[in-house]
Amino acid sequence: MRIVGLTGGIASGKSTVSNLFKANGIPVVDADVVARNVLKKGSGGWKRVVAAFGEEILLPSREVDRPKLGQVVFSSDSKRQLLNKLMAPYISTGIFMEILKQWAKGAKVIVVDIPLLFEVKMDKWTKPIVVVYVNEETQLKRLMERDGLSEEDARNRVMAQMSLDLKRSKADIVIDNNGGLNDLNQQFNKVLSEIRRPLTWTEFWRSRQGAFSVLGLVTSGFFVCKQLNINT
């Protein structure tokens, strides 16, 4: 199985690109969705986060008040690191389970959309790595417009991540999303044909089909050897 890593900065356009992959029949595992699920009321992640940050981060429904927790962690490095530490095991297990589900369904190529792919060192599990790049001005403008944030809050969120220039230098494929959606679509089509190229042998053995082929080979090898032993 080919596990494509999709990353970038906050509001650089990862979800927009993810939607293009989905529209073309490529399954996407979204780390933000996994992170949301592990913070649902009553879950293990929720309990640890409430124990560490207190009941003041809860809504009357006792679900986490996400904008409030965002305010807390995006204005303090130490609090963000604490949240990351508490949630990391739940998020990585959740992502692994989603990948496993796709493997069991027989998917040959999947995309894993992880904003913090490099920061949490999950880049070693994905190849190729696609970085959706924008310059800081476009990033801040799109972030402020989409989430209704002040410039200061938007800058805090951008600063909470590895710089996009550094991420770009670590990419196998860069999508420059400074232009409009037509431009993005054209670049996307090239990326799509790149990631749909035939699997390498290593990727093939990692797929469900490859694993069953190994099992089939081992089983028939066993019976052939047994037969040879009987006949000699």
Ligand SMILES: CC(C)(COP(=O)(O)OP(=O)(O)OC[C@H]1O[C@@H](n2cnc3c(N)ncnc32)[C@H](O)[C@@H]1O)[C@@H](O)C(=O)NCCC(=O)NCCS
């Ligand atoms: C702080 C929270 C509650 C704010 O929720 P909110 O709904 O406002 O934002 P959302 O989850 O949609 O995230 C939006 C974007 O913020 C960025 N972001 C989220 N968490 C972090 C973080 N810990 N460090 C840096 N950037 C982050 C990502 O680019 C993400 O795509 C939430 O982001 C969270 O639980 N973060 C910790 C989990 C995490 O690390 N998520 C990233 C997945 S790898």
Ligand SMILES: Nc1ncnc2c1ncn2[C@@H]1O[C@H](COP(=O)(O)OP(=O)(O)OP(=O)(O)O)[C@@H](O)[C@H]1O
């Ligand atoms: N090429 C583009 N032209 C104009 N607007 C765009 C373009 N690409 C994305 N956008 C807009 O920019 C905003 C951010 O994009 P998107 O939500 O895809 O980013 P993201 O990287 O997934 O963000 P996050 O890290 O917060 O999950 C959205 O409002 C989206 O509609």
